[in-house]
Amino acid sequence: MPSNAASGKPYSPTVGLIYVFNLIVGTGALTMPGAFVAAGWLLGLFFVVVLAFMSYITTTYVIETMASANAIIRLDNQRNVQDAAHHDVDSTSGNDDERQSLLHNDDSTSEDHTADLFEISKKVEMVSSEIIAMYMVSSEIIAVYMVSSEIIAMYMVSSEIIAMYMVSSEIIAMYMVSSEIIAMYMVSSEIIA
Known part of the structure; x- marks a missing residue:
């Protein structure tokens, strides 16, 4: 089961069920029989194949991104370990010949090393600051945050406009109700007169 990114604990089964329920209901999978009836079997089958391909x-993109993120993390860790070892060797001796290994057997371990490099052992969230920092430089990160904040601001402005429209439509509805009451009063007063 996937683990919680912050604490490293697995998600509870309740969270998993809520996620799957949201996935099924949110994508509209329960409306597929009605869509097949309305569109026809051939067109419906075509769209199911297109959606399956997409x-x-x-899914392939997500898996490859997580594998490459794990490879970058491993390479950074190896580089840090090598730099620390290199620094220790420099401080203990000044001889360059002692730093190089005498035995090089890169043919057999090269394939195993690259296969282990891309193994997904650490869960990296797709929208975490860790993966954003891996693939973008700081100026790109600032640009992404600025654009996303502008989109959020535009959404907030549009939702405020919608709210104002709803308030004005409620005022119009109240006016219409009050004018109907006045009209009914006028009709009733004409009947009495």
């Missing part, structure tokens, strides 16, 4: 591409 899902495959998306």
Whole structure:
């Protein structure tokens, strides 16, 4: 089961069920029989195949991104260990010949090393600051945050406009109700007169 990024603990089964329920209901999978009836079997089957292909591409992208993020993390860790070892060797002796290994057997371990490099052993969230920092420089990160904040601001402005429209439509509805009451009063007063 996937683990919680912050604490390293696995997600609870309740969270998993809520996620799957949201996934099924949110994508509209329960409406597929009605869509097949309305569109026809051939067109419906075509769209299911297209959606399956797009899902495959998306899943492959996520897996490859997580594998490459794990490889970058491993390479950074190896580089830090080598730098620390290199620094220790420099401080203990000044001889360059002692730093190089006498036995080089790169043919057999090279394939195993690259295969282990891309193994997904650490869960890296797709929208975490860790993966953003891996693939972007600081100026790109600032630009992404600025654009996303502008999008959020535009959304907030549009939601405020919608809220104002709803308030004005409620005022219009109240006016219409009050004018109907006045009209009913006028009709009733004409009947009495």
